[in-house]
Amino acid sequence: MLAALPIAEPDPLWALISSFRQDRRTDKIDLVVGVYRDASGQTPVMQAVQDAEASLAAAAASKSYRALSGNPVFNDGMSRLLLGEGAEALNRQCTIQTVGGTGALRILADFIALVSPHATVWNTNPGYVNHRPIMTAAGLAVRAFRWQENEAGLDLVAVVADLGEARQGDVVLLHGCCHNPSGIDPTPEQWRLLAKLCKDKGLIPLIDMAYQGFGDGIGEDAAGLRHFAQKFDTVLVAASCSKNMGLYCERTGAAMVIAPDRDPLANIRATLERITRANYSMPPEHGAAIAAHLFENPGMWLAELEASRRRVAEIRCTLADALAGCGAPDKFQALRRQKGMFSLLPLDQRQMNRLREDFGVYGTANGRINIAGLLPRDVERLADALRAVSSSPSFVRAAKASA
Incomplete structure (x- = not known):
């Protein structure tokens, strides 16, 4: 039976995550994994969730x-x-x-x-x-x-x-x-x-x-x-x-x-x-x-969620400001008005590869980045890297084609 098993292609997202983990650079930036991260780079357990778990543990309800x-x-x-x-x-x-x-x-x-x-x-x-x-x-x-x-x-x-x-x-x-x-x-x-x-x-x-x-x-x-x-x-x-x-x-x-x-x-x-x-x-x-x-008991949960939402929105604006300040193309300003944890960078696969290989910035091949994965200390460096790779000929051709 197993002899007929076709060769399965590895999931490209998890392959990229594996590459990030093997990268020895200390200043690498992970914008791949689709989870919320706080300003310290952690995916926290909400205090409201911790309190709920404590209450559930104390009640010791049946596991039937x-x-x-x-x-x-x-x-x-x-x-x-x-x-x-x-x-x-x-x-x-x-x-x-x-x-x-x-x-x-x-x-x-x-x-x-x-x-x-x-x-x-x-x-x-x-x-x-x-x-x-x-x-x-x-x-x-x-x-x-x-x-x-x-x-x-x-x-x-x-x-x-x-x-x-x-x-x-x-x-x-x-x-x-x-x-x-x-x-x-x-x-x-x-x-x-x-x-x-x-x-x-x-x-x-x-x-x-x-x-x-x-x-x-x-x-x-x-x-x-x-x-x-x-x-x-x-x-x-x-x-x-x-x-x-x-x-x-x-x-x-x-x-x-x-x-x-x-x-x-x-x-x-x-x-x-x-x-x-x-x-x-x-x-x-x-x-x-x-x-x-x-x-x-929604009060604490909703307050914590709102704080997370505001952090993502602030990171968007901070990155857009940094891109404008370093002279990156105006097309990147779409990041400012987009919503939620993800955005697609206006970069092709070759430019995303260069972003990873030359600058240690990891996003997916189609340009997706997790905004919530960006730490405040990395904003300026990411903006500079995006400006650098966007100056390549492939970006210029794409910009002209969409004009």
């Missing part, structure tokens, strides 16, 4: 199996976090706990494959590196639509042009906020136009909410999702607690299906549970129990 849908208090809290207190859509949604946001995406992909196997999933280009593999692993067809900037922000004309080929019943995979990898988010008006486009064409929105709280605020970041929930009979949502609660390794997420009314909710839950039963049976309890505690 839980329900297939996971922790019901967590599920209720996630639905309210996503849709807002008192939202009409709360009465026609089914939310289950999943193994992280990735697990939510796969459960929803399997759900789509079951109820609408011929639907095409439309994915942003560029997009989160794992979106396409998750959808194709479930047997779904995937096509791309451009997600790029013009002088004002998201180029909605390109989005509309590409989605013009989508058919009724197709699924459009949107990032609820803090687009990964580009950092390009729609304005409120663009969210409304995207909703109208999808509504007019009969498309089903699947919204991935992985970074709620890291863009403009915990409620503000859900505005696009909430607009879709108000306007559509059917919306699919994948959500994660990895970033906004720092529960990365606890693998805590949720999958939500919003229906036209309450009538199909019991069957939707049973179907989602059947999918999870054949996959991982039931999700782990610890992270969900922490999150449930935070939902019931």
Whole structure:
């Protein structure tokens, strides 16, 4: 059997992380790993999370199996976090706990494959590196639509042009906020136009909410999702607690299906549970129990999250100022208006290689960097390195081609 095993290509992201670890330079800069880091370079455990864990340990609740849908208090809290207190859509949604946001995406992909196997999933280009593999692993067809900037922000004309080929019943995979990898988010008006486009064409929105709280605020970041929930009979949502609660390794997420009314909710839950039963049976309890505690006592958690959000926004502005100060091309100033932890540098693969080899700055081959991984002491050096590599002929040609 194993003799027929095909050679698997190593994951390029983890290969890059391995290269960084083997790099002996003491001034190297890691902008690859997609986790939040504080000003000291650590990924901290929130004090609110530590307090919740202490409370859970003191209670010493049973470790017996839980329900297939996971922790019901967590599920209720996630639905309210996503849709807002008192939202009409709360009465026609089914939310289950999943193994992280990735697990939510796969459960929803399997759900789509079951109820609408011929639907095409439309994915942003560029997009989160794992979106396409998750959808194709479930047997779904995937096509791309451009997600790029013009002088004002998201180029909605390109989005509309590409989605013009989508058919009724197709699924459009949107990032609820803090687009990964580009950092390009729609304005409120663009969210409304995207909703109208999808509504007019009969498309089903699947919204991935992985970074709620890291863009403009915990409620503000859900505005696009909430607009879709108000306007559509059917919306699919994948959500994660990895970033906004720092529960990365606890693998805590949720999958939500919003229906036209309450009538199909019991069957939707049973179907989602059947999918999870054949996959991982039931999700782990610890992270969900922490999150449930935070939902019931949100003050400290939300304050810590807001401090993290502000740090990322300040790093963006500081880097943009440093780039302007050292004479880097104006195109880098898009970093200032983009949202969340990630942005795509306007550099090609050769320039990204030079950034790594000559300056010890590690980003992905397509130019993605983790803004939250940048330490204050490294801002000026990164700006100088970006100015240096952007002066190469390939950048000049790219700039002329886009003019």
